Amino acid sequence: MPVKMLDELTELDRRIIVALQHDGRASWRAIAEMVGGTVATVTRRGQQLLSSGVARIAVLPALGSEGPVDAFLVRINCAPGTQLQVAEELVGHPDVRFITLVTGGYDLIAELVVHGGSTHYPQIIQQLQSIRGVERWRSDLIMHVYKVSYDWSRQLFASTMKLPESAAESLAQVDAGVCDPSHFDDQDRAILTALRDDGRLTFKSVADGLGMNESSVRRRFERMRQLGCMDTLTLVPASALGMGAETLLTVNVAPGQLEAVAQALRAYPAVRYLAATLDQNSLFCEVITPSTEDLYSFITSSLSTLEGVLGWNAAMELLFLKRGFVETPWWRAQVGLPARRGASTTSV
Template identity: 65%
Template structure:
């Protein structure tokens, strides 16, 4: 389901070697219980020009979750996570219309009760966005030959690729990414073939992201880490392209400040993270150092609130 959140239960059963009945029952249980959420959202750029900013937030003592809860309610927040280290929360803001509109957004967000300090950095270029990190469970080792792995660059789109009907279809699939075309068609007063055709056109044009959200711990991946990797200026692009080939690098982007790469790494446990740092990252030509924050709780990813966080932490009142 991470590879294709809308794959049929039969196709998934064929892939995992199970029966259709068993796969259907278990898959539906995972979704109903909130362990898994599938959603479809318009690709970046679907609403016009934008700039993205990586934000690091320090909160007043005891206010981390209250601040995070208010942040994820903002439609401009693409991801939000509570972390260890010098900061309490890290998030990505997608500013529609570009950086000139950022001050307007800041006025609202920096005024959230509990925010003590706010630092932001422009994300200049995204090298990789991957929701298929689970393949590490099936034999792709940390020390594997990464030369054969092609990085997965993010999807982009433009507003003129959509009309009102397309956006209504995606709005329905945002709530349930596995909803049938027939039920969507019934809700919108369209015919099933038209809904299917429109969706397949958007997907072929890379105008839709299908996300399968699942907590890493549920699949035995216990260490999620955000790293800011400092790189010699002349080696920034080369180091990024090398890092993007690692399957456990889930997100990778170049930031404006400090000749740095923002790198999200997911590994089974801390020993594997240590191996990656000592045997791979530290040996890359051009890497000058890094800082890192362990992710404690992910509340939002890909503009979609994760379904499990409220069960782990009581919402603020």
């Protein structure tokens, strides 16, 4: 994705992206109603956003839906000049949920999801720590996730877009419980696999590819969504929406104040992700703001005023390579590497 393309996005493009973050599988007609454009124009612009790599839609099993998992926050130092090589190796590992290149005391920050629980962690890190260029590897258990907001950009046009009333709930989306593995069968898994690379494939395309009935695919998809067994993820660079500062904060909290501080931070639209970690009674927080000035305002006027906050460490995100187990479609172009081509698509 050429950087120039981000500079040429129109307000309509940004509204389409916001609508896709609310529901990545909404029809172009429904999105046109949300953003106030014609169906033909919205369809053409939306398909261009997807084909160019500005946005990517993926449908994935919800975390923990296929059995118990433990997640670890990993901070990595690399030998000089090897950061991208190490990051690319980690991008390809199926258990790495997200990875980003950062400023500060570490080179990379990632989340590693261990299926079957933490007892399996030593087997995984033995392989990953041996990646050439890794010099230091620090792990911290993620104990509880308070917030994961997939439509963090909705705040930009919330007052002028015709979003469904239910959209307000997703601004502070949190884990809704663990989907029981018994809710899945092989056909359900096949449907999600088909939608992983292109979450906007039509039910007919999925059905034809799997040799199933279209109505059966649709019914199974809706059931999985209602049970909270799947997530629809819209990947988009924050800069495409004018959000110029993505920051990871480790907030140190006074004993006994963890829950109160977490609930206060959870209410801020700028907070995309919030979780409690085991080390030092702390909260791990991702904040997305339009500029460094807005970040400064959040820290000085909001974070620093919360009772129980003792301090924080921060790292600016420079390059996001993977989120929600899905490789971002733009990072390779940003560093001059050839794009990894995905499957051809038939959009909803």
